[in-house]
Amino acid sequence: MNKNVLLACVFVVCKSLCAQQQGIHPGEVWPDTKGNHIQAHGGGIIKVADTYYWYGEERAQGLDTGFRYVSGYSSKDLTHWTFMGDVLKLTDPENLGAHWILERPKVFYHKAAKKYVMYFHLDNHNYKFARVGVAVSDKPGGPFSYVKSFRPLGLESRDIGQFIDDDGTPYLIFESRPSKGFYIASLSADYREVDKQISFIHAPLEGGAIVHYKGLYYAIGSALTGWKPNPNKYATAASLAGPWSDFKDIAPPATNTYQSQSTLLLKVEGKDSTTVIFMADQWRPATQWDSRYLWMPVEMSGEKLWLPEPKPWKLNVKKGTWEYLEQK
Template identity: 55%
Template sequence: MIDPVKIWPDNRGQHIQAHGGAIIDVDGTFYWFGEDRSPDNEPGTCPVACYASKDLMNWEFRGKVFDGRNPANIEGLWQIERPKVFHCKATGKFVMYLHLDGQVPGHWSRYRRAEVGVAICDTIDGKYEWLRSFRPLGKESRDIGQFIDDDGQAYLIFECRPEGGFHIARLSGDYLDVAESVAFIKSPIEGGAIVKYDGLYYCLGSLLTGWWPNANQYATAEKLEGPWSEFRDVAPPETLTYGSQSTYLLKVVGSETTTVIYMGDVWRPYELSDSRYLWYPLQIGGGEMALKPFEGWMPGPWEIDVGTGVTRIASAPR
């Protein structure tokens, strides 16, 4: 069972440390990458952890695949957030994108560099080697997301604060660079996530309130380049998306149905290692997307059969 907002133990019995993360499916195994906020991390590091699962409910720790030892040699405060891993079929490599940020001379904030970092590995759960950091297309990049279209094309989603919105950008053929922006959506959204369902694109994001939850919103488009609809609330606004912030939309295509799972982070900014996860199947179709629990105010336990795509809410009738 997946029990939202509760401690989620891995195969070692330890709370999963994969915050701000995403999932890719490789040969029938799901791999979950995210920020490792463990309190016993080596000081001055921002590691990325990898977990593997066959059923999306039980997760095996595969290790800290990126050690995050100040790879860009930033002087002063720095930060790595929201790792996303792509599998480049053309090269066979696994490519990790990260939001890399840090101080610049004359500024106190650790969020002034606004870059992406790139690391690479021959295997999905091996040790990723740092390549470089840069501003995609010369633009500021803060929260990042990833999207793989039905045709296999890979895209990076990145928020650009000076432009007041976010880009959906196509990656280069080897996935090591950002080739072009195919859409710019002028809306104050971060934590961007996209899914294509029944021929329609759905884009979900969080408003700009830092660590604090808000009413996440979504828009739709028939083409990735738009035009995109106005943004609407994905959950009752008074719930502040049940205290969570979007990080990824996971589509599970089963033999009986296709399920889209909302993946959100429930941040605990004063104790980030104790931050939780809110995963829940979305009601989606016909241009509508909703995060609604079966009963009560907070989504309860549920399970999924990844073979059929069928979900069952614990309190729902069989």
């Protein structure tokens, strides 16, 4: 057999095996169903019917630098992901100039209107624009069409997060640097605006994520150290409006949250139990296409939340349970 043909066959087989890997392996290359490393950085996840949709920053090599891309993936089990394509391909929408920024896309599903509404951090190269952008699609796989940008509550907005409460109410989380903290704000009836402020958490943190679990709200954030990881922290409150407790470490501080930064707390409710997953990015700024994901179930008891040391694990979404994979 021709050497090049043999190498091509080996490559295809390797990609196929990678795509079939079992469980979730924090910090490792995470192949989609075609064997390509998932490109959904700084992302968020929603569930519509029995399907999960993961949206994030597309950071693959060879992209046209005149555009910014948001990729989309679908899954039934939160482990095996099918690439839906670049659901948003956007040229500079507000004349922001060279090196303009689109970060941390989050999508909400408006059930009544049957619309998918995307929010993202939109900025210029020196972070002075500080707004959210909004795009809309009729389908989860796009294409999303750009609608507008604005400053939520009239405030600067950088890192954004999303939270959907148990009653389905959607909230935007956004960090405002001049305020030295982050806001929780409800969305308008059409999901295309911020309706009102629910809470302001006075802590200089970004990468905000929230979950409601057994009667308590847990908020997580990371310090303002740019690409460099740091010890992420959490606070609790009986009400989304607060008051919020003091912030505490979610992992041993020396690990810098196992070299990751929070992006979402995902609650998986099954017939037997509920698992809350800490979703985070392990950024590699010099090789952004190779940035990794750290997903781990957190331990939660009363007002305590703890991120255990990352190890390979598997999830049963129907039961809402998880377990570590056997180490060979």
